[in-house]
Amino acid sequence: MKKYFILIRPYGMLFLGFTPVFGAIANGGFTFTHLLLLLLVGVLAHVFTFVQNDYYDIEIDTQSRYVSTRPLVTGDVSKAAAFIMFFSSFLLSTLIVIIYFFSWYSLIVLFLSFLFITLYNKYSKRFYAMEYVLSLGVFTYGVFGALTVSNSISYLVVIVSLVGFMQWLFSVGVSANLKDVEFDVKQGVSTTPTLLGVKTIDKKLVIPIGFWVYAFGIKVIHILIVLLPFLLGYTSIYVYNLPIPGVCFLVITITLLYLTRKILSTPMGERDKMLIYEGLQEGLAFLLIPVVLMSYIIENIGVVPILSLILLLVTWPLFWFRILYGKRMIPLE
Helix, strand or coil: CHHHHHHHCHHHHHHHHCHHHHHHHHCCCCCHHHHHHHHHHHHHHHHHHHHHHHHHCHHHHCCCCCCCCCHHHHCCCCHHHHHHHHHHHHHHHHHHHHHHCCCHHHHHHHHHHHHHHHHHHHHCCCCCCCHHHHHHHHHHHHHHHHHCCCCCCCHHHHHHHHHHHHHHHHHHHHHHHHHCHHHHHHHCCCCHHHHCCCEEECCEEECCHHHHHHHHHHHHHHHHHHHHHHHCCCCCCCECCECHHHHHHHHHHHHHHHHHHHHHHCCHHHHHHHHHHHHHHHHHHHHHHHHHCHHHHHHHCCHHHHHHHHHHHHHHHHHHHHHHHHHHCCCCC
16 A cells, blocks of 8 residues: 555645645635636646656556665556556546536536647657656646636736646756756657756766756746735735735745755765755745735635645645654655
């Protein structure tokens, strides 16, 4: 059973899980049952994404010392079982949407999201910049959540979905691909870091200035998009006359810029530290959405839900890291 949990990576399932939820909230959907069902659809999308990714990458993963212990590589989980898992997730998601949220718009956009994710999973090792296709899948997933509320979407929905796009663009195209450069170069895998000249010389990671500019550019654009709801008046930097969202936003963004620098400057020999920096960056980046929506959610739902949400997003991955990896707390992949 533990191997199946390792395969689906439950510690990260709320990131994609809440994407359609935030899309719905941004479009005026506040019903608890509605949002809970969307969370279930989002969790199923997470299972689909990560199990399918491992399914398509088995042959490449067997050649990497970092991921050669993945359940599909070791045979602890069969390819047939993995196929059933991700295909069932797709079917169940579709069934939930047809029964509870049916509209042609929402269904078509949901299928588009699955299509983008599948294209990434199947071709991410063959073509450059495929993280943009995956990020499109995340963007459309946010739009899908909004379309379960109304067939018209607000500008806030577009902004929130773009935040998801930029977060995954950085997490996959910069963080995840950077740590695997040595292996990717040897195997001829096409990634954005290798395209922009990142390489290893004598086990040392060499990152040209162009990739530094690219990575920080993505992060700065990400932060600026997150700032838009404040600037356009959709949300406020104040709750109860206290600048709590504004201060949280400032602290998180400064930390994200610091972590970006640490990810880019950590030596290959300290890969464990790079993984920690990447995990912190990903978790904090996701917290930006509930932070920027804080006043909006409090006004329409209440203070308890937003506090509970933030607490859940912080404790959920820590719980699963501890359960699956013990004191080490992180997967070494």
